[in-house]
Amino acid sequence: MSSQPNNAIPKYLQESEVSQECKDLIATLPMEKGWLASHLHQYQGFWYFTRQLQGVLSCQKHFNNSLNSDILIVTTPKSGTTWLKALTFALLNRHKYPKMFENHPLLTKNPHFLVPFLELDLYNDKDLVPDLNSIPSPRLFSTHLPYVSLPKSVIDSNCKILYLCRNPKDTFISLWHFTNKLKLDGTSTNSLEDSFKKFCNGVSICGPFWEHVLGYWKESLDQPKKIMLMRYEEMKKNPSFVLKELARFVGCPFSKEEEDEGVIDDILKLCSFKILSNLEVNKKGKLSSGEEHRAFFRLGEVGDSNNYLTAEMIEQLDIITEKKLGHYGFRF
Numbered sequence: 405m406s407s408q409p410n411n412a413i414p415k416y417l418q419e420s421e422v423s424q425e426c427k428d429l430i431a432t433l434p435m436e437k438g439w440l441a442s443h444l445h446q447y448q449g450f451w452y453f454t455r456q457l458q459g460v461l462s463c464q465k466h467f468n469n470s471l472n473s474d475i476l477i478v479t480t481p482k483s484g485t486t487w488l489k490a491l492t493f494a495l496l497n498r499h500k501y502p503k504m505f506e507n508h509p510l511l512t513k514n515p516h517f518l519v520p521f522l523e524l525d526l527y528n529d530k531d532l533v534p535d536l537n538s539i540p541s542p543r544l545f546s547t548h549l550p551y552v553s554l555p556k557s558v559i560d561s562n563c564k565i566l567y568l569c570r571n572p573k574d575t576f577i578s579l580w581h582f583t584n585k586l587k588l589d590g591t592s593t594n595s596l597e598d599s600f601k602k603f604c605n606g607v608s609i610c611g612p613f614w615e616h617v618l619g620y621w622k623e624s625l626d627q628p629k630k631i632m633l634m635r636y637e638e639m640k641k642n643p644s645f646v647l648k649e650l651a652r653f654v655g656c657p658f659s660k661e662e663e664d665e666g667v668i669d670d671i672l673k674l675c676s677f678k679i680l681s682n683l684e685v686n687k688k689g690k691l692s693s694g695e696e697h698r699a700f701f702r703l704g705e706v707g708d709s710n711n712y713l714t715a716e717m718i719e720q721l722d723i724i725t726e727k728k729l730g731h732y733g734f735r736f
């Protein structure tokens with residue numbers, strides 16, 4: 405692993421400057437080279453790039469004050485995180501910003517800025533506990549962590565978890581496009597075929613994909629008041645239904661007056677791919693972690709994987725999905 409910063413690589417993928425604790429742990433963990441980042445490390449059964457692992461350790465150690473009023477957005481990467489962050493932020497702040505197309509923070513700030521990742525933003529750079537107590541209630545955070553690796557305080561509290569996943573074919577293709585855009589160092593093998601093999605073997609950010617989904621699916625059945633599971637495809641098909649369910653789940657349902665006044669439609673419009681992806685802030689700009697805002701907006705459609713995957717690849721992913729999830733009653 406490299407110990408010198410490489411300025412061609414975004415900050416969040418740099419492997420230098422990780423803590424000694426993280427380095428010592430990494431030396432004991434299974435490691436893979438390849439797509440997404442130069443190295444991925446397997447920790448508690450799931451794969452992380454180096455700085456992400458440091459953030460995971462740090463938030464497991466320090467995020468020990470989860471409140472019952474907290475709302476945590478949990479997703480598999482590339483399943484619509486940006487969209488769900490925007491929707492949830494707009495939902496919770498609808499009374500504060502009633503004129504949605506005039507002075508709403510989403511018009512000038514990227515959703516990832518407004519809803520930070522626990523392990524990527526809050527706990528990554530330093531081993532310091534950020535001042536989370538100053539955030540007004542309900543605090544809204546996000547994470548890609550699998551259920552088994554959530555900080556203990558999240559497991560123990562009655563916070564609400566909004567879990568979003570997307571069919572693995574489109575998730576994989578979205579991730580593959582994202583990594584190609586990054587143009588990592590020459591050691592990365594980003595060919596579709598190689599990346600596909602790794603994805604099928606579970607080696608992807610916060611993968612194995614199927615185990616991630618299964619963990620939350622099982623918990624959502626056991627704890628329906630705590631975990632609401634959503635599918636990207638469902639959100640695309642019936643966004644107002646999902647938004648209403650979401651509002652009820654987090655305890656701020658829409659009133660009849662709001663429905664009549666078109667508040668639901670306004671939120672959906674503001675958070676639509678068309679509006680968000682065309683905002684100046686999302687065409688330019690970068691997160692402090694180095695990711696370009698525009699990298700979060702590509703196509704935003706269901707089924708684009710059909711344009712990239714062969715019939716054999718599709719069949720292979722369908723078989724894995726049925727074997728690993730269908731058996732437990734989960735289907736996309």
Ligand SMILES: Nc1ncnc2c1ncn2[C@@H]1O[C@H](COP(=O)(O)OS(=O)(=O)O)[C@@H](OP(=O)(O)O)[C@H]1O
Pocket residue numbers: 479480481482483484485486487574577578579581675676677678680700701702703704705708
């Ligand atoms: N508003 C809105 N509506 C619908 N779809 C949207 C929206 N915003 C982003 N996207 C699409 O979501 C994909 C990116 O996934 P994530 O936001 O989960 O990425 S990340 O994990 O936070 O990096 C990526 O999907 P693909 O287009 O298939 O690559 C984005 O285009």
